[in-house]
Amino acid sequence: MSEYRHAHMKAAVVRAFGRPLVIEELPVPLPGPRQVLVRVVASGVCHTDVHAADGDWPTLPRVPFIPGHEVVGDIVALGDDVEELAIGERVGVPWLYATCGQCEYCRSGRETLCPLQLDTGVQVNGGFAEYVVANVSYVVRIPETLDPFLAAPVLGAGLASYKGLKESEAQPGQWVVVSGIGGLGHVAVQYARAMGFRVIAVDVQLPKLALAAACGAELCIDAREPNVAELVQQDTGGAHAALVTADAPEAFATALAMLRSGGTCVLLGMPPGDVPLPVYPVVTKRLTVRGSIEGTRADLVEALDFATRGLVHVTRDVRRLEEINEAFDAIRHGRVQG
Numbered sequence: 001m002s003e004y005r006h007a008h009m010k011a012a013v014v015r016a017f018g019r020p021l022v023i024e025e026l027p028v029p030l031p032g033p034r035q036v037l038v039r040v041v042a043s044g045v046c047h048t049d050v051h052a053a054d055g056d057w058p059t060l061p062r063v064p065f066i067p068g069h070e071v072v073g074d075i076v077a078l079g080d081d082v083e084e085l086a087i088g089e090r091v092g093v094p095w096l097y098a099t100c101g102q103c104e105y106c107r108s109g110r111e112t113l114c115p116l117q118l119d120t121g122v123q124v125n126g127g128f129a130e131y132v133v134a135n136v137s138y139v140v141r142i143p144e145t146l147d148p149f150l151a152a153p154v155l156g157a158g159l160a161s162y163k164g165l166k167e168s169e170a171q172p173g174q175w176v177v178v179s180g181i182g183g184l185g186h187v188a189v190q191y192a193r194a195m196g197f198r199v200i201a202v203d204v205q206l207p208k209l210a211l212a213a214a215c216g217a218e219l220c221i222d223a224r225e226p227n228v229a230e231l232v233q234q235d236t237g238g239a240h241a242a243l244v245t246a247d248a249p250e251a252f253a254t255a256l257a258m259l260r261s262g263g264t265c266v267l268l269g270m271p272p273g274d275v276p277l278p279v280y281p282v283v284t285k286r287l288t289v290r291g292s293i294e295g296t297r298a299d300l301v302e303a304l305d306f307a308t309r310g311l312v313h314v315t316r317d318v319r320r321l322e323e324i325n326e327a328f329d330a331i332r333h334g335r336v337q338g
């Protein structure tokens with residue numbers, strides 16, 4: 001580890017909310033007990049990173065910090081008490097950096113609900129840097145055969161989509177609406193297919209619907225057309241579940257109206273402000289509305305396995321660290337396909 005003691009690295013740092021990230025030379029962080037130092041190979045850029053850097057949340061991270069929570073890299077140094085990982089191994093560093101391990105949620109396999117959790121790229125420096133320190137208990141091994149530029153978004157967007165589909169409680173052969181075919185949505189369509197669901201893709205942009213069709217959606221619906229929910233009801237008898245990744249407030253009501261009785265609507269996208277809940281159909285059709293956050297470590301192993309078996313791909317742009325602000329702007333203005 002001594003070779004890293006006085007080494008420096010490039011990193012993209014949030015110095016002030018809503019301002020461009022600053023590319024800086026910083027000391028390479030050194031791993032403590034139960035930590036490893038990872039040389040970053042690929043780091044996904046997610047809308048969550050933009051929200052963190054813009055200070056969009058009720059609880060703000062402390063500045064300065066380095067965002068990035070979809071990190072793939074190689075272990076180059078070990079802290080004390082690390083036995084299960086070795087130098088040279090490729091790992092993924094996900095959103096969940098650490099949880100308490102003791103609360104009712106941690107004890108019941110729902111660690112993503114732990115109130116004491118630390119998140120990569122928010123409370124702990126993330127992967128928009130040449131090196132990152134990771135927690136041995138929460139990193140995941142990445143197979144050599146898996147493209148790191150595919151593995152990185154699977155750690156965040158893929159995992160969130162996969163978990164949301166599990167939370168929908170849909171069964172193989174059933175219809176699932178995927179609303180919003182962006183970074184999450186286009187991966188969600190592929191997971192849904194791989195899990196045996198029949199997919200109804202909903203968006204307001206034709207190129208995104210074309211992407212959904214290429215990803216395996218059977219029905220592709222332009223939500224700007226009139227009576228789209230009635231159409232889905234006629235064609236399928238109503239969807240068994242819906243996964244809303246869009247953050248347009250109207251997307252929620254449309255997805256809800258596409259459900260059959262007993263259906264479940266899972267919310268992943270977060271529109272600014274509140275969205276009205278149509279109580280009448282929720283009560284009379286016994287609908288369920290629930291949120292879903294990131295998956296657990298066990299979910300992550302499953303999500304990566306689908307990708308390793310070639311069942312999930314991502315549409316992506318590869319950029320250099322110095323282009324981080326351009327990448328953020330592209331996401332802010334919806335100029336990203338996939």
Ligand code: ZN
Pocket residue numbers: 099100101102103104105106111114115116
């Ligand atoms: Zn906990």
